[in-house]
Amino acid sequence: MKKPKAIDLFCGAGGVSQALKKYFEIVTAIEYDPIIAKTYELNHGSEHLIINDIKKVTKEDFIKKAGLKQNQLDLLVSTPPCQGFSRHSRKKALDSKDERNKLILETIRIADIFHPEFIFFENVDNIVNYKIFHTFLRKLANLNASGQKKNPSRPSYHINFKIISVNKYGVPQKRKRLILLAKKINNFPFVEGVIKIPKNKLPIVTSPLNLWPKEQLSPLLGVHLSKYNLNPISAGETDLFDPLHSCRNLSELNLERIRYTPHDGGSRNSWPEYLLLNCHKKGNVGFGDVYGRMNRYDYAPTITCGCISYTKGRFGHPTEDRAISLREAALIQTFPLDYKFTGELSDIPYKGSKDVMATQIGNAVPVKLAEIFIKEFYSRLTINKIDKKIFSIQNDEKCNFSLS
Incomplete structure (x- = not known):
């Protein structure tokens, strides 16, 4: 047929x-x-x-x-x-x-x-x-x-x-x-x-x-991602075997912030006061998920165009001191592990702007x-x-x- x-x-x-x-x-x-x-x-x-x-x-x-x-x-x-x-x-x-x-x-x-x-x-x-x-x-x-x-x-x-x-x-x-x-x-x-x-x-x-x-x-986030056995990476690094498993670098200040953020769902509520932004010191100001970590024992937040930016939502990795990678974002959107993205007009995958690739992932239908x-x-x-x-x-x- x-x-x-x-x-x-x-x-x-x-x-x-x-x-x-x-x-x-x-x-x-x-x-x-x-x-x-x-x-x-x-x-x-x-x-x-x-x-x-x-x-x-x-x-x-x-x-x-x-x-x-x-x-x-x-x-x-x-x-x-x-x-x-x-x-x-x-x-x-x-x-x-x-x-x-x-x-x-x-x-x-x-x-x-x-x-x-x-x-x-x-x-x-x-x-x-x-x-x-x-x-x-x-x-x-x-x-x-x-x-x-x-x-x-x-x-x-x-x-x-x-x-x-x-x-x-x-x-x-x-x-x-x-x-x-x-x-x-x-x-x-x-x-x-x-x-x-x-x-x-x-x-x-x-x-x-x-x-x-x-x-x-759906299985919870941790169960879902564990199937793919991604290698640990640090902020700013790219996996040698998967060019899309790449994450943004973090400033020293944001590295300190994420280290103070408890694993699996922690937020800026756990930071010492000197790490807080002035706008957050007033209380009940701004989006509560900003600078937060994802939780392996829950579902991920909505993957948006800013999904690889630690400062744009609860896009901190559950346990590693970094934001999630492009590959992790794509997997949460249930793209297959071998799916190719590009951020430029090139027939070579994974080249060009990470922001452009993140936008493609965030705008996609899962x-x-x-x-x-x-x-x-x-x-x-x-x-x-x-x-x-x-x-x-x-x-x-x-x-x-x-x-x-």
Whole structure:
């Protein structure tokens, strides 16, 4: 049986594609940043990759690259930039004018081209509070109150979306995400899929799509990392056998600070006063996780773009006097141990800016999270194909019987 077809929008460093390629043929992936695209190429090749601003890629470009006609695409994956929806963003208004937020509507545009059977969409949990996401839901469903198509020329989708904790889906990390699954509606009216948005409340689907994988609780951080048997390294060092197992150097002051920080979850609360920043001496000021250590007996904090910086979060190693390495960050994001990253336009992996590589890792969809959901789509598609084949055989047998 041939693999079903998939398109990966906003593919980034390739976390979703790493999961996709086990079950699907990736016919198109798109990434606008050439350095990030280089990381993607190092792991997944370049034949199906478009390096461009998605808004500038025409319908004809997509059709030519994918080699598919309408209704031939099995799965559309969309993981658009989340920074404009983040709780850390200073633009918290529901109608934020952050231009990046409009990129979620590109999902609708590409769905209108191919009419995919299924859609997988991932973003930060805070997106549910934004009006543009509510618009996105209405456009994706494309149903009026009676369950008929609003726009007859566009596909309609039955949706299920939830805010989940990734540690319940195989990822050893405290990370909240919005996951949306959608299936094309083929028979109308379909009132189950109607989107309702009560005043001052979150949108709801009349009867959400019955498609969701079972939870798979992740092992705790220490158990997860112990499988890879990484060598100990000091601040500023790079492992001789793994160029990505490399961590930032620390100033003498920060080295003293981390030595005073208790192992496995310790924080700056244990420092002598002379090591405290002036802003922290006032109490209840600043983020409490800053300058903290991770805890082997718990899940890691959310891996962000600043994940290798001791000063940007609880990114201190649980026991070694350093921040976590790029490899450790990638493993916490459940990339495989041999996954390659680059911080420059080079075909040689692990070269260039550590900050650029950290940004790629922090922005990625965790591979294991994507795999659990993608496998669910694959199973549903496989069952559908088997059912159609059985139906076809039964019809042929009836025809043969009647002729005899």
